Amino acid sequence: MKTIKAQFGFKGGVHPQYHKDLAAEQPIERLPLPKTLAISMSQHLGAPAKCLVQKGDVVAKGQLIGERNGFISANVHSPAAGTVAAIEPRMGPVGNWTDAVILETAEDQSGEAAFMPPLDWKSASVDELRARVNDAGLCGMGGAGFPTVVKLTPPPDKHCEFLVLNGAECEPYLTSDYRNMREHADRIRLGVEIMRKILSGPAVRIAIEANKPAAIEAMEKAFADIDGNVEIVVLPTLYPQGSEKHQIYACTKRLVPPGALPISVGCVVENISTVAAIADAVEKGKPLIERVTTVSGDGIVRPCNILAPIGTSYADLVAFAGGEKEGVRKVISGGPMMGFNVPNLQIATTKTTSGLLLFTAASVFQYSSEPCINCGSCVRACPMQLNPAYISRAVEANDIAMAESFGVMNCLECGACSFSCPAYRDVTQFCRRAKASLRAAAAAAKAKAAAAKEGLKV
Ligand code: SF4
Ligand code: SF4
Incomplete structure (x- = not known):
């Protein structure tokens, strides 16, 4: 095992x-079990899970629901x-009702x-290990799920x-993965061994x-004696360095084509906390039922990293973190660059809730957006080499086809363009709107084609 500096950088990016x-030196603290949990059936990318319980059912900890x-x-x-x-x-962290x-x-x-019964990863077959990852309900805990x-x-x-x-x-403020690396390096190492197998x-x-x-x-300590081709790659501090595609490039110099998955270039990327959860699923039989969430920002009394059961309300997290300070203006689920404003603290955590940020008026910038001045800042900031100014103007003109032709579907929604715009245009939001519209159109076309096919059969 060796540690190297990343050899391959990417164009664009910003330095927020x-x-x-605020929270980096706060060890992970376990939240006392809340009286009520709201466990969403849609905590991951893709189809919501099928609910297996009914009102009045008594369930055990770890039971499949x-x-x-x-x-x-x-x-x-x-x-x-x-x-x-x-x-x-219930409303989820991104405003969806499930x-x-x-x-x-x-x-x-x-x-x-x-x-589930503990598994010995060395003697278990690959199929058994894969089945365990499935059974434990594991998904990427870094955000995408x-x-x-x-x-x-x-x-x-x-x-x-x-x-x-x-x-x-x-993402600024977030330290849950950081604390897991410092406090649970052994779990991460075991998770890596299992994934390698x-x-x-x-x-x-x-x-x-x-x-x-x-x-x-x-x-470095945890992996010091590991066999095989293992390297720690130290990346420059640059947002959005955590993007899957940019990490693959930094580590392997391979480019993931637009619309393709990392496996198309021989890579699998996994969030570090998920890797630790794989170790727990195999060695302890523990499904993914809790996670570490960073609660931070200048609006919280005691910024910290909280290990809480999935389904904990944001209000319970805030109370544990000492409560909110006076004059909180903004609450964000996730990080400030890619996270979502939330309207209240009744929303509950999911498997992907990495952070909860509270900001007072002192750190919430009030602005009104102006017309584009063609300065090019957003173009220089975009890590995907898109032209966010063109895309935003196309969306303003309601020309979604034009936005598509500018490559909006390759947008990471990283927020670097909005961050860099001197006219305070929420360029990322324009990109999100265009992508949502194109996805909806694709889904409608697919449904129409399926209905036509069904009609032919009849
Ligand atoms: S949000 Fe999209 S358009 Fe804006 S900088 Fe990120 S990738 Fe580029
Ligand atoms: S940064 Fe803002 S003002 Fe400058 S080109 Fe981009 S959208 Fe226009």
């Missing part, structure tokens, strides 16, 4: 103020013993958890040559930004 110091419901989907488990009080639509199991947690949690078992099942004509561990955590021994690249020397040191 990181503010990681939502079943994977399609190729891109994931199981959901109960984070605690308790009684199902209701199944009702069915959630409202669980009144039992006061006595001493009963046996419904975990892509089901892990799908990543670990490359198509028959593809081979994973590089397993890239994403430890960049380039499933993927037939790829080379491993552990990608960490240079502004996290303590995490780099922790990884």
Whole structure:
């Protein structure tokens, strides 16, 4: 194992103020079990899980309560013993409404958890390990929530040559991956061993930004005696370094074509906290029922990193972090660059909730956007070499086809263009709008084609 500096950089990117110091030195703290949890059936990319419980059911900690419901989907488990009080639509962190199991947690949690039997990863077959990753409901915990078992099942004509561990955590304020690297390096190492076995021994690249020397040191210690082709790749501190495509390039000099998955260039990328969760699923039989969330910003009394059951309300997280300061103006789920404003604290955490940020008026910039002045800042900032100014103007003119021709579907929604715009144009939001519109049109066309086919059969 060796540590190297990234040899291949990318054009574009920005340097926001990181503010990681607020929570970086706060060790992970476990939240006392909340009285109520709201466990969404849609915490991952793809189809929502099929709910398996009804109002009044008594469930055990770790019990399967939502079943994977399609190729891109994931199981959901109960984070605690308790009684199902209701199944009702709840607003999620990105404003989507999905069915959630409202669980009144039992006061006595001493009963046996419904975990799966522990697996010895060395003697278990690849199929058994893959099945375990599926059964445990694992998905990417860095934000996108892509089901892990799908990543670990490359198509028959593809081979994973590089397993890239994403430890960049380039979003300002967030420190949950950082704390996991420092405090659970052994779990990450075990997760890597398991993934290497499933993927037939790829080379491993552990990608960490240079502004996290303590995490780099922790990884160096944990992986010091590992066999095989394993490198820690120290990335320059540059947003959005955590983007999957840019990490692959930094670690392997391979370019993922537009619209393609990393496996198309022989790579699998996984978030570092998910890798630790794989170790727990295999060695302890523990499904993904809890995660670390950073609660930070100048509007919170005690910025910290909280290990909480999935389904914990933001209000419970804020209370544990000492409460909110006076004059909070903005609450963001996730990081400030790619996260979403949330309207209240009744929203509950999911498997992908990496951060919850509260900001007072002092750090919320009030602005009104102006017409584009053609300065080109957004073009220089875009890590995908798009022209965000053209895209935003096309969307303003309601010409979505034009936005598509400018490559908007390759947009990462990273926010670097909005961040760099002196006219305060929310360029990223224009890109999101165009992408949503194009996706909706594609789905409608697909449904129409399916209906026509059905009609022909009849
Ligand atoms: S949000 Fe999209 S258009 Fe804007 S900088 Fe990021 S990738 Fe480029
Ligand atoms: S940064 Fe803003 S003002 Fe400058 S070209 Fe881009 S959209 Fe226009």
